[in-house]
Amino acid sequence: MAGLILKDLMSIQRQIKTQAFVLIFFLFISIFMQQGLMLFTIIIFIVTFQTITALTYDDQSSWDKYANTLPISKGDIILSKYILSILLMLFGLILALPIVFIIHRFTNNWASAEFFPTFNLLVTLAFCMLALLLPIYIKFGSIKGRMVLIALCFIPGFLFGLLKEYVPDMTLTLSSLKKYMFFAPFAGLLILWLSSLISTAIYQRKEF
Secondary structure, three states: OHHHHHHHHHHHHHHHHHHHHHHHHHHHHHHHHOOHHHHHHHHHHHHHOHHHHHHHHHHHOOHHHHHOOOOOOHHHHHHHHHHHHHHHHHHHHHHHHHHHHHHHHOOOOOOHHHHHHHHHHHHHHHHHHHHHHHHHHHHHHHHHHHHHHHHHHHHHHHHHHHOHHHHHHHHHHHHHOHHHHHHHHHHHHHHHHHHHHHHHHHHHOOOO
């Protein structure tokens, strides 16, 4: 398991170095705009979604064909991707939170009461998006997975158009749920765990 995670970290390290320049750019933008939360969002999603990059590299190099000749269970191969995503999430949090607090500390834009619900929401969204993307990429591969993802991106817009007249009511509902936002990341982890079960079932039926 540790070897699988280390393999993925080594395969994405060049991509992470490239993304570091993007993060530095947005760091200056966030300081200039006094918006630490924007930087926090970018760091969390860029770092966490490197798991998708690892899956893409595996698909392009036909890693799975080789991996399935090794004494490694298919469940461990999939579980390593999910553990990698959580480790990257923790790394992103460790990297982002001190920077965000420093930006807020030296600007007049500090609102801790609003930050923590937003923090919980962003972490939950990252978990939920991974829970959706990982099974798609495992099922269809990197190229077809992108096409399926693009198709799925139209669904929220379609639903928003159907429910547009109810948006004010939805906003009030979300406001009333703010006090329960503390539990949102745990719900996200639960969804991610259920996603891992689906991905494992998909991968076990896959032929290489």
